[in-house]
Amino acid sequence: MKLKSVFDASEIKSEFESAGINPNFAIPIWKYVIQNPDCVWDEIPSLPSAAYSLLHSKFKTLTSSLHSLFHSSDGTTSKLLIKLQNGALVEAVVMRYDTRLGMLGGKPRPGGIRSTLCISSQVGCKMGCTFCATGTMGFKSNLTSGEIVEQLVHASRIADIRNIVFMGMGEPLNNYNAVVEAVRVMLKQPFQLSPKRITISTVGIVHAISKLHNDLPGVSLAVSLHAPVQEIRCQIMPAARAFPLQKLMDALQTFQKNSQQKIFIEYIMLEGVNDQEQHAHLLGELLKTFQVVINLIPFNPIGSTSQFKTSSIQGVSSFQKILRETYKIRTTIRKEMGQDISGACGQLVVNQPDSKKTPGIVELRDIEDLHL
Numbered sequence: 001m002k003l004k005s006v007f008d009a010s011e012i013k014s015e016f017e018s019a020g021i022n023p024n025f026a027i028p029i030w031k032y033v034i035q036n037p038d039c040v041w042d043e044i045p046s047l048p049s050a051a052y053s054l055l056h057s058k059f060k061t062l063t064s065s066l067h068s069l070f071h072s073s074d075g076t077t078s079k080l081l082i083k084l085q086n087g088a089l090v091e092a093v094v095m096r097y098d099t100r101l102g103m104l105g106g107k108p109r110p111g112g113i114r115s116t117l118c119i120s121s122q123v124g125c126k127m128g129c130t131f132c133a134t135g136t137m138g139f140k141s142n143l144t145s146g147e148i149v150e151q152l153v154h155a156s157r158i159a160d161i162r163n164i165v166f167m168g169m170g171e172p173l174n175n176y177n178a179v180v181e182a183v184r185v186m187l188k189q190p191f192q193l194s195p196k197r198i199t200i201s202t203v204g205i206v207h208a209i210s211k212l213h214n215d216l217p218g219v220s221l222a223v224s225l226h227a228p229v230q231e232i233r234c235q236i237m238p239a240a241r242a243f244p245l246q247k248l249m250d251a252l253q254t255f256q257k258n259s260q261q262k263i264f265i266e267y268i269m270l271e272g273v274n275d276q277e278q279h280a281h282l283l284g285e286l287l288k289t290f291q292v293v294i295n296l297i298p299f300n301p302i303g304s305t306s307q308f309k310t311s312s313i314q315g316v317s318s319f320q321k322i323l324r325e326t327y328k329i330r331t332t333i334r335k336e337m338g339q340d341i342s343g344a345c346g347q348l349v350v351n352q353p354d355s356k357k358t359p360g361i362v363e364l365r366d367i368e369d370l371h372l
Contacts, residue, residue, distance in 0.1 A: 002085065003058065003059055003060040003063065003085075004058060004059050004060070004063070004144075004146065005059070005060060005062070005063040005064075005144060005146025005147060005149075005150060006026075006029060006030070006033060006055070006059045006060065006061055006062075006146070007030065007145070007146040007149040007150055007153070007185060008144055008145050008146035008181075009026065009145060009146075009181055009184065009185050010145070010181055011058075011059075011146070012026050012029075012059065013026065015054060015058055015059075016051070016054070019050055019051075019054050020050070021048055021050055021051050021054070022048075025047055025048070025051060027188065027189050027190065028044070028046070028047075029044060029047070029055075030185075030189075030190055031189065031190035032044045032045075033061045033062070033153070034153055034156065034190060037061065037062060037153070037157065039061060040061075041055040041056055041061075060085075062150055062153065063084065063085040063146060063147065063150065064082050064083060064084050064085065064147055064150045064151075064154070065082070065083050066080060066081075066082060066083075066154050066157075067081045067082060067083040067089060068080075068081040069081070069158070075096070076095065076096050076097075077093060077094065077095050077096070078093070078094040078158060078159070079091060079092075079093050079094075080092045080093070080094070080151070080154055080155060080158075082150070082151060082154060084123070084143075084147060086141075088123045088140060088141065089123075090120040090123055090143065090147075090151070090168070090169055091120060091168060091169060092117060092118060092119055092120060092151040092154070092155055092168055093117070093118040093168065094115050094116070094117055094118075094155050094158060094159045094161070095115065095116045095117075095118065096113055096114070096115050096159065097113070097114060097115075097116065098111070098112065098113055099111025099112060099113075099114060100112060114160065114162045114163075115155075115159040115160060115161050115162060115163075116161070116162065116163040116164070116165060117151070117152060117155045117159075117161045117163070117164050117165070118165050118167050118168045119148060119151050119152070119164060119165070119166050119167075119168050120143065120148075120151065120168030120169035120170055121142075121143055121148060121166055121168070121169070121170040121171070121172040121174075121175045121178070121179050122139065122140070122141065122142050122143060122169060122170025122171065122174065122175055123137075123139075123140035123141045123142075123143065123169065123170070124137035124138050124139045124140040124141075124169065124170065125137065125138075125139055125169060125170045125171055126138070126139035126171070126174065126239075127171050127174075127203050127237065127238070127239040128237075128238045128239060129203070129224075129226075129236065129237045129238075129239075130235075130236050130237070130238075130307065130308075131226075131236060131268055131270060131299060131302070131306075131308055132302070133302040134169045134170070136302070137169075142170075142174075142175040142178060143170070143175065143178060144178055145177075145178040145179075145181035145182040145185065146182075148178060148179065148182035149182050149185050149186065152164070152186060152191065161193075162197060163197045163198070163199075164183075164186060164193060164197065164198045164199070165198075165199045165201065165222075166179065166198075166199065166200045166201055167199075167201045167222070171202065171203060171205065171239075172200050172201065172202060173200070173202045173205035173208035173209070173212070174205060174208075176205075176208050179200065180215050180216060183195075183198055183200075183216055183219060184216075186198065194218075195216065195217065195218030195219045196218055196219075196220065198216075198219045198220065199219070199220040199221070199222050199264065200212070200216075200219060200220070200221060200222065201222040201223070201224060201264075201266065202221070202222070202223060202224065203223075203224045203237060203239055203240070203243075204223055204224070204225075204240065204243045204248040204251075205243065206243050206247050206248055206251045209221070209248075209251045209252065209255055210251055210254060210255070212255065213255055213258045213259040214258075217259070218259075218261075220261060220262075220263075220264065221252075221255060221259075221261070221263050221264065222263070222264035222265075222266055222295075223248070223252065223263060223264065223265055223266065224237075224266045224268075225265050225266065225267055225283075226266065226267055226268050226274065227274045227279075228274070228279055228282035228283040228285075228286050229245065229282060230244060230245040230246075232273065232274055232279075233245060235273075236270065236273065236274070245286075249286070252290065253290070256290060256291060261291075262291045262292060262293055263290060263291070263292050263293075264292070264293055264295060265287065265292050265293070265294045265295065266295050266297060267283070267294055267295065267296050267297065268297045268298075268299055269296055269297060269298055269299055269310070269311035269315070269316050269319065270299050270308045270309070270311065271299075271308070271309040271310060271311045271312070271315070272309070273308065275311040275315050275316070275319055277318070277319075277322065279319075280318075280319045280322040280323055281322060281326070283323065284322065284323050284326060284327035284329060285327075287327070287329060288327050288329065292329060292330070293330045293331075293332065294323055294329055294330070294331040294332070295331075295332050295333075295334050296316055296319060296320055296331060296332065296333045296334065297334045297336075298310050298311065298316060298333070298334070298336060299311065300336060316333055317333075320332075320333060
């Protein structure tokens with residue numbers, strides 16, 4: 001019989017309640033497993049006797065294992081290749097930033113090095129975005145909520161995780177129930193992450209966006225827009241055909257009205273496709289009534305046969321200037337990390353890079369904290 005992850009909250013709650021065990025015992029179990037990942041059930045103290053036999057028969061401390069760990073040459077990024085119980089592999093990425101970069105109130109910013117974890121929600125992806133390596137895999141399967149949480153457990157062994165971004169393999173809102181359940185676990189003890197430090201990214205699954213705020217209040221939304229008009233979106237993001245741009249904008253307007261939160265807009269810069277001056281103006285007009293932070297993402301090549309080229313540094317800067325100065329929209333340029341281990345944005349596809357160095361950490365600012 002296939003054993004379940006103890007981090008599958010709904011499964012352990014159901015099994016415990018059926019056995020007459022208080023489901024709140026899940027919290028000390030999770031805490032012990034995190035602190036002692038190689039433990040066996042009998043080592044966990046102070047559980048009801050019935051809990052031990054149930055855990056032995058139905059659950060595993062971890063259903064996944066860390067298959068490989070790769071570090072970028074500059075030390076800012078680590079990529080975890082995680083093997084699931086069924087033999088499939090998924091990737092998660094730890095990105096290290098320095099909060100002291102820049103100024104705050106005219107004074108040096110306080111803080112130090114901290115880490116953001118980029119989590120996968122599926123094996124592969126069915127969205128088929130033409131600029132994304134994961135899309136070349138096709139869709140294999142959804143991850144369970146426990147498999148999603150276990151990525152945080154594995155990553156916590158190499159870094160103190162402060163932020164979570166669902167920007168890894170897969171479309172999170174196409175695995176809605178598991179993602180929502182996983183986030184709810186992350187908000188509880190022993191993880192106790194703040195909802196404002198968790199960001200869920202989507203290509204624009206309209207019906208899911210409409211209910212996200214009610215299910216996960218306070219959690220941030222990022223939208224992979226990547227084009228200011230429907231025609232270009234459909235060319236580079238085939239799934240956009242199912243979610244017309246106007247319907248997406250209506251859903252975002254409702255989300256923002258209900259949540260009173262800024263929305264992240266992710267925009268990949270593809271030379272000659274969506275990076276011209278007219279595209280910047282179209283994007284500005286589309287978003288000028290929203291409270292957003294636009295994150296311009298230089299395209300990361302996904303192989304020598306890629307049909308796209310990276311926009312020039314000057315082109316990206318000019319695009320940013322139009323949005324900032326003409327439309328007064330806060331616009332940032334993403335600092336790419338982990339390209340040498342295929343851990344940068346759009347590069348996540350199951351492979352095993354050569355680099356395994358672990359040099360000193362370079363100071364960078366965390367783009368995922370801009371909404372705080």
